[in-house]
Amino acid sequence: MNILLVEDEFRVADFIRRGLSAEGWAVDHARDGEDALEHAASNSYDVILLDLMLPGIQGQDVCRKLRARKSKTPILMLTALDSPEERVDGLKMGADDYITKPFDFDELIARVEALHRRATGYAADAGENILTSGSLTFDRSSLQVTVDGTEIELSKKERDLLLLFLTNTGRVLSRERILNSVWGLNADPLTNVVDVYIGRLRRKIGGEGKRIVTLRNVGYRMN
Amino acid sequence: MNILLVEDEFRVADFIRRGLSAEGWAVDHARDGEDALEHAASNSYDVILLDLMLPGIQGQDVCRKLRARKSKTPILMLTALDSPEERVDGLKMGADDYITKPFDFDELIARVEALHRRATGYAADAGENILTSGSLTFDRSSLQVTVDGTEIELSKKERDLLLLFLTNTGRVLSRERILNSVWGLNADPLTNVVDVYIGRLRRKIGGEGKRIVTLRNVGYRMN
DNA sequence: CCCACATCTCAACCGCTTCTGAGCCGATCA
């Protein structure tokens, strides 16, 4: 979860840095193109967030040089110019995605994480190591799950599913989201595995199915 | 919240349709380019989700023709080809954003909503996540509704309807407007579903029907 | 090679949601 932020305007940089670090990212900050290239050379980042308008070396050049060095780190471009030509140029230089200023912070986070996910293919969250919901506990490091104090056995998929719910308690999750998160991006969209596994999980965690509620035509929610 | 989905593969289309509708979108589906152009000509959508690989007219052409007609509807391209050239072409043709298949469903939703927000210029999600009106509360993330502190059960349509009223409190909503927003653009205009569902909703949220007032020959209003 | 377990598909079942159509009631107006 390391990110390199390349941005010359101090205020903007600080704003982004705070937001990212609140989301659990370790942020390195580079003020200009040269600085950025040095950082990138000596460290390994998960994502690079690159402003196009920079003093000295231009953002596009940074991008091209990184790619010339065979760096595969995903690059998200920040640009103030909302013309198709700018976007097109950036993508040609090897950026993976772009976002225009002024941007919605949620969107920025979403794109950063999407890039990271796409690159690593797996979503690791830095946070609490023991999740609970009512009388249910889930230890992320040992992967042990207990209900009312007694341990229960779950298969991998069942665990993944439970984990997804526990990190989204109170929120409604559509089947599509669940399928994407647990079974991956190219799962057969017509399958009903989700339903089947919800059933199995409910049986194992008890609570007469009240722990995970069905919202007809929408999805499921854990309380 | 109307969206036009242009996708030839039935399975994929169905998958996306379900997911979007779980998020509260009314989805119209077009199977090919011509179909898409017809739909777009006769209806007004908030967003168009356009697959590039289509039988007959190519996705890029659909895009270009829409723009030639001065349509300003935001277009999100769906492409299976992850090459920069493809993306670049799409953007040149006037698309506003792209996403590559296979895609992460969360990301799709995030982009659709980002486009919608950018186009309407108003932050639907950025603000409060809990809507209230008198002693009634509606939690947008858990979809729980309470009246005087006690939770009530609503079906999906009832919820969609309530949400529409809550985001338009004090404003008069015509039957046509309601039908379009909740039941989608090609709902039978002669139906009386709206009346029926207003009735059901009134019964469930209590208040002797004073919460939603009828304006004869005009429509309804929530206070 | 065999067995146990995990995963996934399929089909049957059940109930709820949704929608229709008809009849009712109250407003409005002649």
Next chain:
DNA sequence: TGATCGGCTCAGAAGCGGTTGAGATGTGGG
């Protein structure tokens, strides 16, 4: 006062969506 129009409600039909069990397939250990 009676006719008409708009809105409301009820009951019922249709079918979709969710659940479940049985079985096929895959996988890893002994």
